[in-house]
Amino acid sequence: AQSVTQLDSQVPVFEEAPVELRCNYSSSVSVYLFWYVQYPNQGLQLLLKYLSGSTLVKGINGFEAEFNKSQTSFHLRKPSVHISDTAEYFCAVITGYSSASKIIFGSGTRLSIRP
Amino acid sequence: NAGVMQNPRHLVRRRGQEARLRCSPMKGHSHVYWYRQLPEEGLKFMVYLQKENIIDESGMPKERFSAEFPKEGPSILRIQQVVRGDSAAYFCASSPPGTGYSYEQYFGPGTRLTVT
Numbered sequence: 001a002q003s004v005t006q007l008d009s010q011v012p013v014f015e016e017a018p019v020e021l022r023c024n025y026s027s028s029v030s031v032y033l034f035w036y037v038q039y040p041n042q043g044l045q046l047l048l049k050y051l052s053g054s055t056l057v058k059g060i061n062g063f064e065a066e067f068n069k070s071q072t073s074f075h076l077r078k079p080s081v082h083i084s085d086t087a088e089y090f091c092a093v094i095t096g097y098s099s100a101s102k103i104i105f106g107s108g109t110r111l112s113i114r115p
Numbered sequence: 116n117a118g119v120m121q122n123p124r125h126l127v128r129r130r131g132q133e134a135r136l137r138c139s140p141m142k143g144h145s146h147v148y149w150y151r152q153l154p155e156e157g158l159k160f161m162v163y164l165q166k167e168n169i170i171d172e173s174g175m176p177k178e179r180f181s182a183e184f185p186k187e188g189p190s191i192l193r194i195q196q197v198v199r200g201d202s203a204a205y206f207c208a209s210s211p212p213g214t215g216y217s218y219e220q221y222f223g224p225g226t227r228l229t230v231t
Contacts, residue, residue: 004157036222043119043206043222044158090157102148102171103220105157 004093006106013081014114021076021109023091033074034092034103035065044090050074061085086113117142119209119223120189127229134194134201136226140209147190148220149182152204164190165212197230204228 005024013019025031032051036044048059055067065076074091091106120139128134140147145166150158163171164184175182179197184190194201204227208220 043224044208045222046219049219102160102163102174103150103158104160105150107157 004091004104004106006091006109008109009107010110010112012112012114015083016080018079019077019081019085019111021089021091021111023074023076023106025072025074025091025093027072027093027095029095032094033065033067034094035059035063035074035076036090036092036105037061038088038090038108040087047076047089081111081113083113083115085111087111119144119207119221121205121207121223121226123226124224125227125229127231128197129231130198131196134197134228134230136192136194136205136207136228138190138192138207138209138223140190140207141211141221143211144209144221145212146210147184148208148210149190149192150206150208152206152225154203158206161192194228197228199230202228202230 003026007022034049035047037047038044047063048057048065050057050067058064063076063078065074067074088108088110090108092103094103119141122137126134138147147164149161151161152158160174162175162182164182166184167186179195181193204225206225207223210220
């Protein structure tokens, strides 16, 4: 069975500092990986996705993530965070080959930015 | 180009009442998914529907919960005889039909259900 683990439930960071949010997955088949952001009282917005090709994926708002198959990781990074990045971030995985499959979400990492 | 719409945004029900949550997918989308988010947790898949068909309901509780996506109109998630444990945010997502592997699901703003 596939699963997604986000080891850090909360990550406090100072403004303009770099940040890395960790995500590990388990799956015996090929995966498609996603990061979503949820601002307070809002729905989820897709930050970036890995389907195939280059393992370094660039997303919106200056975020990027690297797919590491040997370590089964898909960590999210940003070189310099802003107050507006305060939100909850969810790593997610889809496995399977149908044209639409259910997403398995991690439990989320709350990113709080200190001025 | 309106996104995924959900209503109501907030719903309060007393124990034993019924809750009906509505989801209108993005224009042109024919796949709808429902997820539940309990406090301090990630989203959990509930059900995947296409027009007039339930494709995967492996995440739906066996009792009191049902979902439909009729030929016309929004998708409905129905919870009968609500209990306090049903209090959560319920999110709907949609994706376009056809081939391809974009796997991208577009999420609505959610309905926050509170059972008193």
